[in-house]
Structure formats: structure tokens, C-alpha cells
Amino acid sequence: MELSRRYEGSHATASPSGCFMAYIIDSKLRVSLIYNLEDRPDFPIKIAPKDITAMxxxxxxxxxxLVSNNLIEVCSTDRDSPGIRIDNGGRALGRMHAVDFVKPHHLLTCWEFGTAKVWDLKTAKAIDLxxxxxxxxxxxxxxxxxPNPTVHTLALLARPAAEDTLMLYFPELCKSTEPIKLPTVDAQSISWSPDGCWLAILDTPTASPCVHFYTPDGLLYKSYPTEAMQGVSHGLGIKAISWSARQVALSRFDGKVVLLDNITFREVATIEHTTTIAQSALPEHQRAPIWRETILPSHQRYYSQATRPVSPPLSRAKDSIEPAELGVAEVQISANGYYLATRDERMLSTVWFxxxxxxxxxxxxxxxxxxxxxxxxxxLAPLVMLDCGEGIAYLYNLESHDPPRPVNVPLPGSAKLSWIHTDLDTVPAVLAATKSSFRILYPEGRDCLVNADQMESRLSAEIYEEGASEDSLADILSGRKPMTTRLSHTERLAQEVDEADGYDGAPLDDTFREKRRMAEEEVDPLDDSQIF
Structure with missing residues (x-):
């Protein structure tokens, strides 16, 4: 167990690859490597730190x-590349509502009144959505x-003329499909399956209990519940969707979780929470352990197995005269799809695995x-962390016979806990961040996270594959290499092919991998034959 020292800075954010940490300090953007937070170049920013709403x-x-209500600023960690700023102007479109990166080098911006644009970070040009x-x-x-190896797909929900529509946009081609009319009354959310083979659209529960499953090219495959099931009462219907590789979990307002098969979308199981856990019908060796946390007057925390039957305490998110929330509060599926964690709105301090x-x-x-x-x-599929808003990370390995392990991460205020996401490391690291400072928790030690050589080789491979600078950003951050501007891998490869063939026309678009074939024939962005 190892805990980093406290670092001052707001909006601490780990990169999706788990390699970098970015945060704001002294009105500048600071970027450092996860395994060495002392190497930290600063980048100037225009947005005042107090105005930043997201990063x-x-x-x-x-x-x-960096996002604020009136300005969006895109900072490049390559000092030779200019930054991009998007000004809200007279705010005729409302405040900046949300921002998201779309691979490989595109940015989606959305205003509160529904206008959206996709910006190409290389050309600074935008397409209206x-x-x-x-x-x-x-x-x-x-x-x-x-996605398709050559073209990325962005699925969006729109509502022109009081009708819900689905639109598929392809950033590299600057094209989109014709709007696809949806059978929804008021679509609430959209989500892809982990393999990208299915697209789910959830309708408003007050008018329709349905979730609709579409193919990647926008064809309706199936709706749940089906027309044959419409006679059965489903109450307020489905609250949220959670995908795994083989199944999809639908949390409902009646307190149940329905599991559907990921191919036929038929029901395979229904999970229901009870206010009293007895398990009296099961043999003793088949009864699940029930771990209850106890806090001593000395503030020491420990777990003991509760004696059956046990009734979890009833609770609410906050005291008020408003009606209590209904149904399932949370459904989370483990990385390998083997375990499911659920919480009921009536018992918010209890989690079922x-x-x-x-x-x-x-x-x-x-x-x-x-x-x-x-x-x-x-x-690490069996490893889960519980965040109770106390600045304590409760780490629980479901494949062990031990109870959760509370690890205190001392920070002023209520720290928000999150895993540092990386699909290449097998050792956990936790980011604990407040509004003004952060720390990193290494449950198995910092040296076990990943050594510097492995990190740098991974960074070089990732950046090389994405078509960015050949210089490793790890080398740049640590000062071992100067910041230089070079041709990307695809640009150099295109240049070599052009020179070998005597090609003297316009250079091929470096956002596509298969240069020669794609220069001669048009790409079909909906060609998904390789995934079935």
C-alpha cells in the first residue's frame, strides 16, 4: 500500500490510457506522468480557473x-502545435452544455439549446449537427x-419537428446518414454494446416501457418488452441500461433487474432485492456471506458477517419532503461480465454482488x-471499489474470502474516488480528487504499477499507432527529448508510397489507413461485414 503526497491543483483528470495526469494550478495547465508526478511541464491557458466547469x-x-460556459479551449501537449479556442460569442445558442473527444482527432461540442458541432482539431473546421x-x-x-478500421462512427439522438431521430455521423468523411425516425415518445439515452454490434435507445419511462435495439447501420432489430408482452404490467418501465460482452442488464423502477441475452435479447433472468435477507432455503455452504461495516469509537473500521436473517437499513439519498426515488439506484457489470453489482433506492448503503x-x-x-x-x-474483473463520500476507498476482491478493505485517503473536503483507467496494466491505482487537491493511491505499491521503460514503450506505441508525433510524450515530459514537429506515421508512409509510384497529385488523407484502396474507391462507412 502506497499513497502519493498531496498535490495542489483543481480538476485533476487522468488520461483514458492511464499514462498522464492533468490538473490546473496557478492559472496554468500542468501535465505529468502517472508514475512520476514530479515531471510536470506547464501550459498557459486563457480560461480563468474559477470558470472551468469540466476538463x-x-x-x-x-x-x-477545458470547458467553461462561454469558452472552450483545446490545449496541445506539443508546444509546436497551436491551441484551439471556441468562443460562445453572444450566447445565442445558450451556454456550453457538454464536450467530448471523438477519435482520432475530433471534438464534439454541444450547446444547451441543442446545437452541436464536430470540430476537426487538425484543420479547426466544424460540421453542424x-x-x-x-x-x-x-x-x-x-x-x-x-468501429470500422478506417471510419469512426458517432451515434446521436436528435429531435427535429417534435420527432426523435437517430443520426450516424462519420467524422473522417464529414458525412452523416439520413435521419432515422425512431418509434420513441421521448428518447432518453443511447448506448453501444461493448463489441459495437448493437445500439440501444431507451424511451421515457412515463410514456413507454420500451428499449429498442438497432444494428450498427440503423435498422431496428428488436424492442423490449415485445408486443406479446405489452399486456403484462411493467410499471414505469426501464430506468437504465448496462452492457456486458454477453448480456445486457435493464434496471427497472419496480426494483427489479432484467438480464437479456446479447444476441436474441430474450430474458434469461430477473433479479429482485428483498428488504430481509434470509437464504433459509439454501444449504449452509451455499449461503452468500453478508459483510456489515462497524465503526468503533476510536474510528477504526472493521467488517463482520451478519447473522441471518438480516434487514439492511432503509435510507434515502437526502432528507426532504419530496417523494423517495423508486427502483434500482445503480447497476454495474464487471469488466469480464461475470459479476453484477446492484443497489436499491430503498437501501442505498447496501450493495448486492x-x-x-x-x-x-x-x-x-x-x-x-x-x-x-x-x-x-x-x-481486474473481481476487484471493486466502493465510494461512500468519506474519502475512504473500500477495496473488495470478490474472488477472495476476505471482506472489503477500507483505505483512508486523507484530503480536505469530500474526495471523489475513481480508478485510473488503463487496459494494459494489471495493478490498480486510485485517483482521489477534491476541488483543490488530489492524491494517488497505489494499493500494491507504486513500483508495481508499471516501470518507466514499459510506460514509455507503451506511450510510443500508442502515439505511433494514432499517427501523432514519433517522439514519445513520456520523453518530452521528462526532458530527455526536445519537442519537435515531425510527419506522422501515416503521413510518412503515404509519402513513401507516393515517391515509389511517382505520384505527383494531392497527398492522400492521413486519417485513413489503407491509402491506395481508399484513394481509388469510396468507403462505405456502414460496411460492417467483418464483425458478423
Whole structure:
């Protein structure tokens, strides 16, 4: 167990690759390597730190976007590359609502009144995407996880003329499909399956209990519940969707979680929470452990197995005279799709862990405080972290016979906990961040996270594959190499092919990998034959 020292800085954000840490300090953007936070070049910014509402890093760490109500600033970690600023002007479109990176080098910006644009960070040109929905309960757009090798796909929900439509946009081609009319009353969210083979659109629960599943080219495949099931009462319907590689979990307002098969979308199981856990019908060796947290007067925390039957404490998110929330508060599926974590709105301090394949309870954890969020580790499937808003990381390995392990991360205020996401490391690291400072927790030690040589080779490979500078950003940050501007891998490869063939026309677009074939024939962005 190792804990970094406290670092001053706001909006601390780890890159999606888990290699970099970015934060704001002294009115500048500071970027450092996860394994060496002392190497930290600063970049000047125009937005006042107090006005920043969000900060995000792109997948390769080469661009970082800062968001405020009136200005969006894209900072490049390559000092030779100019930054990009998007001014809101007279605010005729409303405030800046949301911003997201779209691979490889595009930025989606959305205003509160529904206007959206996709910006090419290389050319600083934008394409308008009108009538984007902004009032749903979930994201109105999502990038396809495993796209066509040459063309990325962005799915968006729009509402022109009081009708919901689906639009598929392809940033590299600057093209989109014709709007696809949806059977929804008021679509709330959109989500891709992990393999990118299915697209789910959730309707408003007050008018329709349905979720609709589409193919990647926008064809309606199936709706749940089906017309044959419409006679059965489904109450307020579906609250949220959570995908795994083989199944999709639908959390409902009636307190149930329905598991559907990922191919036929038929029901395979229904999970229901009970206010009393007895398991009296099971043999003793098959009963799931129930861990209850206890806090001593000395503030020491420990877990003991509760005696059955046990009734988890009833609780609410906050005391008020408003009606209590209904249904399932949270559904999270582990990285390998083997385990499912659920919480009920009536018992917010209790989390159930289920074995999806055996359709049985694995264990139950009852916390002293309400759980703020459940975080599965992105690669270590049985490892989960519970965040109760106390600045304590509760680490629980479902494949061990031990209870959760509380690890205190001392910071002023209520620290928000999150895993540092990386799909290449097998050792966990936790980011604890408040509004003014942050720390990094290494449960198995900092040296075990990844050594410098491995990190730099990974960074070089990632940046090389993405077509960015050949110089490793790790070398640049540590000062071993100067910042230089070179041709990307695809640009150099295109140049070599052109020289060999005597090509003297316009250079081929470096956003496409297969240069010769794609220069001769038009790409079909909806050609997904390789995934079936």
C-alpha cells in the first residue's frame, strides 16, 4: 500500500490510457506522468480557473480540453502545435452544455439549446449537427467502441419537428446518414454494446416501457418488452441500461433487474432485492456471506458477517419532503461480465454482488454510510471499489474470502474516488480528487504499477499507432527529448508510397489507413461485414 503526497491543483483528470495526469494550478495547465508526478511541464491557458466547469483528455493524451460556459479551449501537449479556442460569442445558442473527444482527432461540442458541432482539431473546421437532444436522463451521443478500421462512427439522438431521430455521423468523411425516425415518445439515452454490434435507445419511462435495439447501420432489430408482452404490467418501465460482452442488464423502477441475452435479447433472468435477507432455503455452504461495516469509537473500521436473517437499513439519498426515488439506484457489470453489482433506492448503503452465470448472490456488503458509487476495476474483473463520500476507498476482491478493505485517503473536503483507467496494466491505482487537491493511491505499491521503460514503450506505441508525433510524450515530459514537429506515421508512409509510384497529385488523407484502396474507391462507412 502506497499513497502519493498531496498535490495542489483543481480538476485533476487522468488520461483514458492511464499514462498522464492533468490538473490546473496557478492559472496554468500542468501535465505529468502517472508514475512520476514530479515531471510536470506547464501550459498557459486563457480560461480563468474559477470558470472551468469540466476538463477532459483525449485517448492519446495529445489534447486536453477545458470547458467553461462561454469558452472552450483545446490545449496541445506539443508546444509546436497551436491551441484551439471556441468562443460562445453572444450566447445565442445558450451556454456550453457538454464536450467530448471523438477519435482520432475530433471534438464534439454541444450547446444547451441543442446545437452541436464536430470540430476537426487538425484543420479547426466544424460540421453542424442541429437539433441534438439535451434534456434526456442519459447521454444523447456515444462513439462506437469497436468501429470500422478506417471510419469512426458517432451515434446521436436528435429531435427535429417534435420527432426523435437517430443520426450516424462519420467524422473522417464529414458525412452523416439520413435521419432515422425512431418509434420513441421521448428518447432518453443511447448506448453501444461493448463489441459495437448493437445500439440501444431507451424511451421515457412515463410514456413507454420500451428499449429498442438497432444494428450498427440503423435498422431496428428488436424492442423490449415485445408486443406479446405489452399486456403484462411493467410499471414505469426501464430506468437504465448496462452492457456486458454477453448480456445486457435493464434496471427497472419496480426494483427489479432484467438480464437479456446479447444476441436474441430474450430474458434469461430477473433479479429482485428483498428488504430481509434470509437464504433459509439454501444449504449452509451455499449461503452468500453478508459483510456489515462497524465503526468503533476510536474510528477504526472493521467488517463482520451478519447473522441471518438480516434487514439492511432503509435510507434515502437526502432528507426532504419530496417523494423517495423508486427502483434500482445503480447497476454495474464487471469488466469480464461475470459479476453484477446492484443497489436499491430503498437501501442505498447496501450493495448486492451477483454471479451472472450461476444466477445467484455472491455476497452482500452493508456499509455504515450510503454508497455514493460502485466502481469496478477496468481490467481486474473481481476487484471493486466502493465510494461512500468519506474519502475512504473500500477495496473488495470478490474472488477472495476476505471482506472489503477500507483505505483512508486523507484530503480536505469530500474526495471523489475513481480508478485510473488503463487496459494494459494489471495493478490498480486510485485517483482521489477534491476541488483543490488530489492524491494517488497505489494499493500494491507504486513500483508495481508499471516501470518507466514499459510506460514509455507503451506511450510510443500508442502515439505511433494514432499517427501523432514519433517522439514519445513520456520523453518530452521528462526532458530527455526536445519537442519537435515531425510527419506522422501515416503521413510518412503515404509519402513513401507516393515517391515509389511517382505520384505527383494531392497527398492522400492521413486519417485513413489503407491509402491506395481508399484513394481509388469510396468507403462505405456502414460496411460492417467483418464483425458478423
Amino acid at each position: 477532459k483528455c483525449c485517448s492519446d493524451g495529445m489534447h486536453i480540453v 442541429p437539433d441534438l437532444k439535451t434534456a434526456g436522463t442519459g447521454p444523447p451521443w456515444q462513439e462506437r467502441p469497436k 451477483w454471479n451472472i452465470y450461476t444466477k445467484s448472490v455472491h455476497s452482500v456488503v452493508i456499509q455504515h454510510q450510503n454508497i455514493r458509487q460502485v466502481h469496478w476495476h477496468p481490467t
